[in-house]
Amino acid sequence: MSSKRHSILPPVSSGPKPPVHFSSSITIADSAVLTGTHPIAIHSESVVHPRARLDSLAGRLTVGRRCVVHERATLGAIGTSGRITEAAVTLGDYVVVEVGAAIEAGETVIGEGTVVGVGARVGAGAVIGKHCTLTPHTEIAAGEVVPDFTVVFSNGMRRTDKRGVAELKNKGLARQIDVLRRMIPSNPAKFA
Amino acid sequence: MSRRPPRGEYIETDTGNKVARKATLVGTQNIMLGGKTVIMPDVMIRGDLIRTIQPSSQSTGGAPPSTTAVSIGRYCFLSRGCCLRPPGRLYKGVFTYMTLRIGDHVFVGPGSVVQAASIGSHVHIGAKVSVGELAIIKDYVRILDGTVVPPNMVIPSFSIVAGQPARLIGEVPEGGHEAFELRNLYKTVGNNPQPAPS
Numbered sequence: 260m261s262s263k264r265h266s267i268l269p270p271v272s273s274g275p276k277p278p279v280h281f282s283s284s285i286t287i288a289d290s291a292v293l294t295g296t297h298p299i300a301i302h303s304e305s306v307v308h309p310r311a312r313l314d315s316l317a318g319r320l321t322v323g324r325r326c327v328v329h330e331r332a333t334l335g336a337i338g339t340s341g342r343i344t345e346a347a348v349t350l351g352d353y354v355v356v357e358v359g360a361a362i363e364a365g366e367t368v369i370g371e372g373t374v375v376g377v378g379a380r381v382g383a384g385a386v387i388g389k390h391c392t393l394t395p396h397t398e399i400a401a402g403e404v405v406p407d408f409t410v411v412f413s414n415g416m417r418r419t420d421k422r423g424v425a426e427l428k429n430k431g432l433a434r435q436i437d438v439l440r441r442m443i444p445s446n447p448a449k450f451a
Numbered sequence: 452m453s454r455r456p457p458r459g460e461y462i463e464t465d466t467g468n469k470v471a472r473k474a475t476l477v478g479t480q481n482i483m484l485g486g487k488t489v490i491m492p493d494v495m496i497r498g499d500l501i502r503t504i505q506p507s508s509q510s511t512g513g514a515p516p517s518t519t520a521v522s523i524g525r526y527c528f529l530s531r532g533c534c535l536r537p538p539g540r541l542y543k544g545v546f547t548y549m550t551l552r553i554g555d556h557v558f559v560g561p562g563s564v565v566q567a568a569s570i571g572s573h574v575h576i577g578a579k580v581s582v583g584e585l586a587i588i589k590d591y592v593r594i595l596d597g598t599v600v601p602p603n604m605v606i607p608s609f610s611i612v613a614g615q616p617a618r619l620i621g622e623v624p625e626g627g628h629e630a631f632e633l634r635n636l637y638k639t640v641g642n643n644p645q646p647a648p649s
Binding site: 434 | 477497501541545597
């Protein structure tokens, strides 16, 4: 991190700066993008990777404890509805949003321990239960309700996760977060 | 910031790498490029996710720990919008990232996300492919568009895979090896690109 060269490109961040409520223990990369007008709350020990995009133009964003938002993931994308709601996107605790996934705004709720796979898309107003797995490139329609422990495959197939490894998964994620905190230079002051 | 207009879309290094100015390379000191590699705009490479524990730390003695996160061979082609990131896993109860090793003549299609442990040489990865964590892809493999390669999958040499999840659907025909050659594709991009020979 010593050789810091400045890009000739204009800064990626555009639009208004949202009011933020950060816990003191979060890790947020310098190049994450936070835009919008409504408040963005990130609870303790969550990690936001570089170039992740959090957009609160359509309502409040809440990210729970020990969540990981990977690069290029979008929270609060303005979907087809485009309406403004009280809580645009709510992530529970231990939620992982992987590379390039998009979660549309509009009372969308992701339950505790759910993994949103690479390039998946969650429609506006969808409610995903606890400990679900959305495999890569899955699409969840707007307003859909997915029960707890469901595995959704990208070809539309579903099944219930009966392995009972939710506790172990949470423990593994906590270890991953410990490593990420040392690797990603955090700069929450930039967004305050 | 910019004092003069940019000299070209790509930065061309002495070893023949062509790196787009609009590519996002995080942790550049941990990314190894073999030479003659093309990195197109909007490509993202996560070099900051380095391994935290060293394999057999006693035997290496005083050698400096290797911090390579992503190593790429010669004549690789990373298309627009693709993302390379090292895979992570729990190893002896500790979470660590592993090095992502890519051989020579590897094509990665637009919008693909690669989190493999290793990719051999002469591999073609199509568009919008997701390669899961710690997958191992051997030489002369063709992965068709939209494939989801599950984590930990091992793809043998000379196979064609497709589907969600990925399945073996065929073999690379005899004499089909020249199609993996990327030397001509390398010449078609850069600051003074040449048209592809027909």
